[in-house]
Amino acid sequence: xxxxxxxVPGGTYPVKIEAGLLPRVGGLxxxxxxxxxxLVVMDQNIQSPHGETLLSGFDSQWxxxxxxxxxxxxxxxxxxxxGLHQSCLEAGLDRGSLVVxxxxxxxxxxxxxxxxxxxxxxxxxxxxxxxxxxxDAAVGGKTGVNLPLPGGKGxxxxxxxxxxxxxxxxxDPLVLHTLPVxxxxxxxxxxxxxxxxxxxxxxxxIDSNRQAILAADPAVITTLVERALRVKISVIEQDxxxxxxxxxxxxxxxFGHVVESVEALDLRHGEAVAIGMVAAAQCAHxxxxxxxxxxxxxxxxxxxxxxxxxxxxxxxxxxxxxxMQFDKKTLDGQLRLVLPGQDGVDIVEDVPxxxxxxxxxxxxxxx
Ligand code: GLY
Numbered sequence: 001x002x003x004x005x006x007x008v009p010g011g012t013y014p015v016k017i018e019a020g021l022l023p024r025v026g027g028l029x030x031x032x033x034x035x036x037x038x039l040v041v042m043d044q045n046i047q048s049p050h051g052e053t054l055l056s057g058f059d060s061q062w063x064x065x066x067x068x069x070x071x072x073x074x075x076x077x078x079x080x081x082x083g084l085h086q087s088c089l090e091a092g093l094d095r096g097s098l099v100v101x102x103x104x105x106x107x108x109x110x111x112x113x114x115x116x117x118x119x120x121x122x123x124x125x126x127x128x129x130x131x132x133x134x135x136d137a138a139v140g141g142k143t144g145v146n147l148p149l150p151g152g153k154g155x156x157x158x159x160x161x162x163x164x165x166x167x168x169x170x171x172d173p174l175v176l177h178t179l180p181v182x183x184x185x186x187x188x189x190x191x192x193x194x195x196x197x198x199x200x201x202x203x204x205x206i207d208s209n210r211q212a213i214l215a216a217d218p219a220v221i222t223t224l225v226e227r228a229l230r231v232k233i234s235v236i237e238q239d240x241x242x243x244x245x246x247x248x249x250x251x252x253x254x255f256g257h258v259v260e261s262v263e264a265l266d267l268r269h270g271e272a273v274a275i276g277m278v279a280a281a282q283c284a285h286x287x288x289x290x291x292x293x294x295x296x297x298x299x300x301x302x303x304x305x306x307x308x309x310x311x312x313x314x315x316x317x318x319x320x321x322x323x324m325q326f327d328k329k330t331l332d333g334q335l336r337l338v339l340p341g342q343d344g345v346d347i348v349e350d351v352p353x354x355x356x357x358x359x360x361x362x363x364x365x366x367x
Contacts, residue, residue, distance in 0.1 A: 136187075139169055
């Protein structure tokens with residue numbers, strides 16, 4: 001078993017990665033948590049292939065309730081958290097109880113926010129079931145929901161939430177066998193992001209193991225998750241609450257969140273981030289931070305794993321620029337972008353609007 005340690009002010013906890021650990025989750029939870037009462041929040045999509053296996057590992061000392069979650073961006077909202085609070089009450093959970101989030105990033109965020117806010121905070125363990133959640137969302141303590149934007153302008157991503165670190169993150173790469181290839185690709189977008197931030201060798205690893213990754217080969221996935229998480233953990237250990245450096249993890253996300261919220265484009269988070277990383281690279285090039293080869297590198301790696309590098313249909317560039325103001329990194333109305341540079345990525349202020357527009361046009365925005 002591979003064990004990584006996360007150590008931040010909000011908690012020190014293990015990330016355990018092993019093919020086939022799912023039936024042993026109960027025992028692994030007991031090594032980090034004393035109580036024996038809990039609520040398991042399961043993504044409804046994985047309830048049938050994997051739910052029984054997960055629950056089989058909790059022995060008869062446990063009193064466990066389960067709640068299915070419709071894990072969509074539209075359902076990632078305050079009402080979903082309120083529903084989980086009600087389930088916690090009905091299951092008699094107290095301050096010594098536990099929430100287990102079993103699913104992808106949406107499930108972890110919603111279950112995590114419920115755990116962070118029920119009785120002002122109870123224990124949380126995350127068992128991610130998508131590649132995206134394994135390499136990114138489940139580690140680092142971000143929890144939250146989307147909010148409807150003023151004027152009916154779609155959903156503002158993750159605008160309400162809390163930092164709430166789990167007691168453990170338990171990763172079983174075998175569950176990815178039932179994950180659609182489209183979702184595996186979405187997880188690869190976050191791995192590529194981690195490559196730009198702190199491990200350029202990941203590009204080579206991804207490129208030479210592309211087929212095995214998309215076939216969910218457990219050994220290759222184990223190495224991929226470990227390498228991608230090492231980058232993420234080193235970032236969050238320096239800045240748990242995104243006061244500075246953690247914003248690096250938003251590479252591609254300011255551009256990406258905007259197109260993800262355009263319903264007609266029907267883009268998943270990872271696909272939107274892939275387009276966003278190409279746009280961010282072009283934006284960095286426009287202002288002289290990187291050469292054209294970095295834009296080409298971003299586009300090549302994204303395309304090589306089957307992710308989109310351009311919008312599926314054109315969207316007005318001015319509407320895209322206007323929607324960027326709702327990004328969480330915006331301060332005093334000033335847009336801040338995470339852009340590649342000569343050595344990793346940086347937060348850049350005062351990016352000229354023309355450079356942002358040029359970046360959008362590179363990924364297919366129209367005038
Ligand atoms: N997924 C970005 C972060 O954890 O900060």
